[in-house]
Amino acid sequence: EVQLVETGGGLVQPGGSLTLSCAVSGFSISSNYMTWIRQAPGKGLEWVAIIYVGGHRFYGDSVQGRFTIPRDNSKDTLYLQMTSLRPEDTAVYYCARGGSSGDYYAHWYFDLWGRGTLVTVSS
Amino acid sequence: QSALTQPPSASGSPGQSVTISCSGTSNDVGNSHNYVSWYQQHPGKVPKVMIYDVTKRPSGVPGRFAGSKSGNTASLTISGLQAEDEADYYCSAYGGDNNLVFGGGTKLTVL
Numbered sequence: 367e368v369q370l371v372e373t374g375g376g377l378v379q380p381g382g383s384l385t386l387s388c389a390v391s392g393f394s395i396s397s398n399y400m401t402w403i404r405q406a407p408g409k410g411l412e413w414v415a416i417i418y419v420g421g422h423r424f425y426g427d428s429v430q431g432r433f434t435i436p437r438d439n440s441k442d443t444l445y446l447q448m449t450s451l452r453p454e455d456t457a458v459y460y461c462a463r464g465g466s467s468g469d470y471y472a473h474w475y476f477d478l479w480g481r482g483t484l485v486t487v488s489s
Numbered sequence: 490q491s492a493l494t495q496p497p498s499a500s501g502s503p504g505q506s507v508t509i510s511c512s513g514t515s516n517d518v519g520n521s522h523n524y525v526s527w528y529q530q531h532p533g534k535v536p537k538v539m540i541y542d543v544t545k546r547p548s549g550v551p552g553r554f555a556g557s558k559s560g561n562t563a564s565l566t567i568s569g570l571q572a573e574d575e576a577d578y579y580c581s582a583y584g585g586d587n588n589l590v591f592g593g594g595t596k597l598t599v600l
Contacts, residue, residue, distance in 0.1 A: 401589075403536075410492075411528070411536065411579050413589040424587035465541060474583040475526040475541035482535065 368392030368478060370461050375483030382451050382487070388444040388461030388480055396439040399464035399472045402446045404457035405482075414459070415446065418472060429455075451487045458482040493518065493580055493592035500598040501570045509595045511563040511580030517590050519561035524583035527556055527565045530594075531576045539578075540565060567597075575599040 374386040386402075402414040415425045415435040423435050434447045444461050462476035494512040501507035511518065511525070518525055527540040538547055540556035543563065553568045563582070567574055580592040 410594040411581070411591045413581070413591060416587070416589070422587075426588065460535065465538065465547070467542060467545075473542055474522075474524040474581070474589050475538055476536075477538050477541075477547060479535045479537075 370463065370478060370480035372459065372461055372480045372483040375459065375485045377486045377488065378451055379489050380451060380453060380487055383447075383449045384451065384485060385448065386446040386459055386461075386483055386485070388446075390442045390444070390463070393463070394439070395437055395442050395444055398466075400435075400437065400444050401462050401464065401476060402433075402435060402444075402459055403462060403476070404455075404459045404485075406454075406457040409457075412457070416464075416472075417444070448485070451485075453487050456485060456487050458484050491590070493582060493590055495578075495580060495592035495595045497593070498596045498598065500600055501567075502600045503570055503572065505570050506566060506568045507570060507597065508564050508566045509578055509580075509597070511565070511582075511592045513561050513563075513582055513590070515561055517561075517582040517584040518558065518563050518580075520583070520585055522583050522585065523558070525556065525558060525563045526581045527554075527563075528579045528581070529574075529576045530579065536579065570599055572599050 401416045432450045460482045463478040465475045465477035467473040525543045528536040530536045543558045
């Protein structure tokens with residue numbers, strides 16, 4: 367079965383750190399661009415980070431310098447390492463697979479999503 | 490990068506057509522990449538891509554869903570509205586320089 371399963375969410379104090387995991391099955395993360403997208407409670411979607419097939423990584427302005435998006439191809443697992451967490455980082459974090467468009471390029475759409483994991487930053 | 494602008498709400502009766510707009514700038518919606526996507530999200534559910542590359546429908550998405558773009562504004566049109574179409578809809582656009590911007594979302598009500 368093709369799926370993504372996020373784990374690692376929870377309650378963390380402001381200034382703290384947390385690492386999310388996204389274990390995939392049914393496809394290889396090394397062959398797909400992958401992303402993290404978050405959704406604050408009752409709010410809209412916000413792009414967080416992306417990792418390309420070649421390994422290049424890019425981040426949204428609000429998390430630049432605080433979050434990183436490594437992956438372990440041997441485990442088919444994507445991660446989101448979060449540091450210096452703020453209350454405004456409270457959200458459900460989704461990992462998602464980049465969709466294929468038949469060419470070499472990432473078309474920045476996401477065709478398979480996990481169910482998400484909730485991160486709450488609060489004292 | 491500023492969020493794309495969507496109307497907070499839209500509505501239509503079963504069988505009617507409804508169009509949701511997504512307004513951006515020449516740096517995102519209006520750029521030459523044409524990487525505009527639309528996502529449907531039912532309450533408590535995971536987002537689902539309905540349109541990508543402005544006009545393309547993934548396999549399994551009904552033909553009632555159509556995307557378009559004119560200048561800096563993209564649109565999602567749902568024809569033959571059905572009760573199951575009631576959901577939140579989000580647009581997204583590649584902003585160049587390896588970043589993505591989303592719209593604030595539109596809550597679609599089927600009357």
